Amino acid sequence: MKQYIIYLLTLTLIFQLSCAKKMGETSAKVKKDPFIEDLLKKMTLDEKLGQMSLFTTDWESTGPTIRAGYQNDIRSGRCGALFNSHTVDFTTKLQKIAVEESRLKIPLLFGYDVIHGYKTMFPIPLGEAASWDLFAIENSAYIMSKEGAAAGLHWTFAPMVDISRDPRWGRVLEGSGEDPFLGSRIAEARVRGIQGKQTGQTDRLLACVKHFAAYGAPNAGRDYNPAEISERVFREVYLPTYASAVKAGAKTVMTSFNDYDGVPASGNKYLLTDILRKELGFDGFVVTDYTSINEMVKHGVVKDETDAGILAIQAGVDMDMQGGVFQEKIKDGINDGRIKEEQINQSVRTILKIKKDLGLFEDPFKYSSKERESNTILSKAHLEASHDMAKRSIVLLKNDNTLPLKDKTIKILVTGPLADDKNNLIGAWSASGEGRHCVSMYEGLRAHENSKRCTFEYIKGCNVDDKDKSQFEIVLEAAKKADVIILAIGENKDMSGEATSRTMIRIPGVQEELLLALKAIGKPIITVVMNGRPLVLDKVHDHSNAVLETWWLGTQAGHAIAEVIYGVYNPSGKLPMTFPRNEGQIPIFYNEKNTGRPFNPNDKYSSKYIDIPNTPLYPFGYGLSYTSFTFGPPLSNKKLYSLKENVVVTVEIQNTGNYPGEEVVQLYIRDLVSSVTRPVKELKGFQKVFLKKGEKKTLSFTLTPNDLSFYNQNMEWVIEPGDFEIFIGGDSDTQNKVKITIL
Ligand code: BGC
Numbered sequence: 001m002k003q004y005i006i007y008l009l010t011l012t013l014i015f016q017l018s019c020a021k022k023m024g025e026t027s028a029k030v031k032k033d034p035f036i037e038d039l040l041k042k043m044t045l046d047e048k049l050g051q052m053s054l055f056t057t058d059w060e061s062t063g064p065t066i067r068a069g070y071q072n073d074i075r076s077g078r079c080g081a082l083f084n085s086h087t088v089d090f091t092t093k094l095q096k097i098a099v100e101e102s103r104l105k106i107p108l109l110f111g112y113d114v115i116h117g118y119k120t121m122f123p124i125p126l127g128e129a130a131s132w133d134l135f136a137i138e139n140s141a142y143i144m145s146k147e148g149a150a151a152g153l154h155w156t157f158a159p160m161v162d163i164s165r166d167p168r169w170g171r172v173l174e175g176s177g178e179d180p181f182l183g184s185r186i187a188e189a190r191v192r193g194i195q196g197k198q199t200g201q202t203d204r205l206l207a208c209v210k211h212f213a214a215y216g217a218p219n220a221g222r223d224y225n226p227a228e229i230s231e232r233v234f235r236e237v238y239l240p241t242y243a244s245a246v247k248a249g250a251k252t253v254m255t256s257f258n259d260y261d262g263v264p265a266s267g268n269k270y271l272l273t274d275i276l277r278k279e280l281g282f283d284g285f286v287v288t289d290y291t292s293i294n295e296m297v298k299h300g301v302v303k304d305e306t307d308a309g310i311l312a313i314q315a316g317v318d319m320d321m322q323g324g325v326f327q328e329k330i331k332d333g334i335n336d337g338r339i340k341e342e343q344i345n346q347s348v349r350t351i352l353k354i355k356k357d358l359g360l361f362e363d364p365f366k367y368s369s370k371e372r373e374s375n376t377i378l379s380k381a382h383l384e385a386s387h388d389m390a391k392r393s394i395v396l397l398k399n400d401n402t403l404p405l406k407d408k409t410i411k412i413l414v415t416g417p418l419a420d421d422k423n424n425l426i427g428a429w430s431a432s433g434e435g436r437h438c439v440s441m442y443e444g445l446r447a448h449e450n451s452k453r454c455t456f457e458y459i460k461g462c463n464v465d466d467k468d469k470s471q472f473e474i475v476l477e478a479a480k481k482a483d484v485i486i487l488a489i490g491e492n493k494d495m496s497g498e499a500t501s502r503t504m505i506r507i508p509g510v511q512e513e514l515l516l517a518l519k520a521i522g523k524p525i526i527t528v529v530m531n532g533r534p535l536v537l538d539k540v541h542d543h544s545n546a547v548l549e550t551w552w553l554g555t556q557a558g559h560a561i562a563e564v565i566y567g568v569y570n571p572s573g574k575l576p577m578t579f580p581r582n583e584g585q586i587p588i589f590y591n592e593k594n595t596g597r598p599f600n601p602n603d604k605y606s607s608k609y610i611d612i613p614n615t616p617l618y619p620f621g622y623g624l625s626y627t628s629f630t631f632g633p634p635l636s637n638k639k640l641y642s643l644k645e646n647v648v649v650t651v652e653i654q655n656t657g658n659y660p661g662e663e664v665v666q667l668y669i670r671d672l673v674s675s676v677t678r679p680v681k682e683l684k685g686f687q688k689v690f691l692k693k694g695e696k697k698t699l700s701f702t703l704t705p706n707d708l709s710f711y712n713q714n715m716e717w718v719i720e721p722g723d724f725e726i727f728i729g730g731d732s733d734t735q736n737k738v739k740i741t742i743l
Helices: 034-042 045-051 070-075 088-101 125-129 134-150 170-174 180-195 231-247 269-279 295-299 305-315 331-335 341-358 370-376 380-393 441-447 449-453 472-481 511-521 538-543 557-565
Strands: 053-056 081-083 109-112 208-212 252-255 285-287 395-399 410-415 454-459 484-490 525-530 546-549 629-631 647-655 661-671 682-691 696-703 717-719 722-729 737-742
Touching (some): 034 341, 045 053, 045 331, 045 341, 053 070, 088 109, 088 370, 109 341, 125 134, 125 170, 125 180, 134 180, 208 231, 208 269, 252 269, 269 305, 285 341, 295 305, 380 557, 410 441, 410 472, 441 454, 441 557, 454 472, 472 511, 484 511, 511 525, 525 538, 546 557, 647 661, 647 722, 647 737
Parallel strands (some): 053 081, 208 252, 252 285, 410 454, 410 484, 484 525
Antiparallel strands (some): 647 696, 661 682, 722 737
């Protein structure tokens, strides 16, 4: 039996001791500001509750619109923030009502779901995550923020940092996949990109980290379902991304719809106060998700909306999105003493402080420049950045050398329902993005200069989601005359996203039948998959010569895909989520436990399925390149380390193929013996490196004691002595490893 020496880390993990800010209150304790204190004294209770109320306008909605009359609410000071209102014209009109017609002239805060672009659309967040390129991701967040701010906005409901291991859940498209380490680095990059260094810059928005918490773990992958996970899994898998985003300085956090351990998030004091405020030290404001206070009645934890509002305030909510509960219902709770007015004051202080930091009291129209709006949105530089991000997000899943298309004159049949599509390619949370600005794959292929050596025929072939096969015959005739077929299939954009859980995550309609029919013709097939989540691609894999995962790539999709197909850009994306062989394997993720009976093909009583392998179709971190990379063994200059030491491991990587290219070098650890079971692999580092043909580089990775730590049986964050394996390779299947020992 190993002797456990517990080394409590004091500096590193922020949800440990480092977060011992003595908040003690449900809302943030912001430093009192004389201007705000003065304003607070003048405010009636209705006006205070107004600042804590956020409503959608009649322009757009992203849920039930149970409230109307928001313009009168602005006049009477009973609404302090609006969402789904954008453009300089519209926000100016509403801001004028607030600062000219309301008693205290408090400016409005304008929010919107700018998730992967405002008008210049970038790839969906899951697609961006496949780039593993933190610089590009930060830049994309910056540009969407800049366009949003130029359109009169102050605040975006992003980044969504919900980790998810379940591709049935349609909202995986908004996040960065299954891994807490990758997800945390991306969460930080997105917060930095959205907010910049300081609040109040007119090219940045406020970030809103969502959905707190564990929204990505709904039972059975069904949206809004409870997250029934252990505290250990919650803290190790789901919490780190929120913690990282808060640490990166996010000013606001959104609650989630689900319940966690029996308590809906919007009334969950443990989540919102004990963890978010006290452990993580969050000092911004907490907004609910859409009507999620009201929904606590249906969850069955309160008898009516008044009680729901009181529960929310007591838990630590500062702002009610669209429910009208704070505005209409909670005065009773204040009058009968269940809520202290000082608690309301704290929330209002935090909200007003953020408005002040934005500079809105000095100039409520600071973000309302028509000139900036027209110069910024869809600018050439933004389109270039979107193009760059799009090509980095593409993952090459299979290639028998059909790709890239060789340098000779060829006849190409372009087919499939998404081949010349624009509206789906801008993605599911496309804010004010418009399909007409998007470059379809077919357009991109023809626009590229390499198209001069190709001739094209385009036939749509079928729709995404119906049974109509009437065009099959002409597609097959055309296929006979073609040298190569490029087939674009996948999901419509309304098949992934909020409220789009699917039990069968396959390519819908007759699209696979089209692929199979084309296969019978015998010409090489390049299948380009466009979708919002991992799909079951077994048939696509088996019947295509090459497969590209292109998600929904945004405004410049077609140019990016064309560059990859022509070999002008060598694909470097890696999957941020496991792709299963079939739905029965879900949830399937790389960082699973070993079990006491690990997989053994010759042992009936080992952990396995009797119908399919345990392994996924494509593992986490997987993605091919047009070149090949060879790794040397990971090297550590010593084998024995003390508990407090950093472990340094190096690896040599060489480009051994025929193209220059980038590789995502991934480092995983395994703690071989510990007081609680540990995953067979955990990502703890990655570097994206460019290598010319034949070039070699040595990369160095440093693991801190924190990286080797976990929660022990007493839920203390510890590092335990013993052996660790450190793997370095090009995906989570790598067996290229070295063993080190912590003494
Ligand atoms: C979604 C949030 C979104 C909000 C406002 C809700 O339905 O869950 O992610 O920010 O609507 O549009």
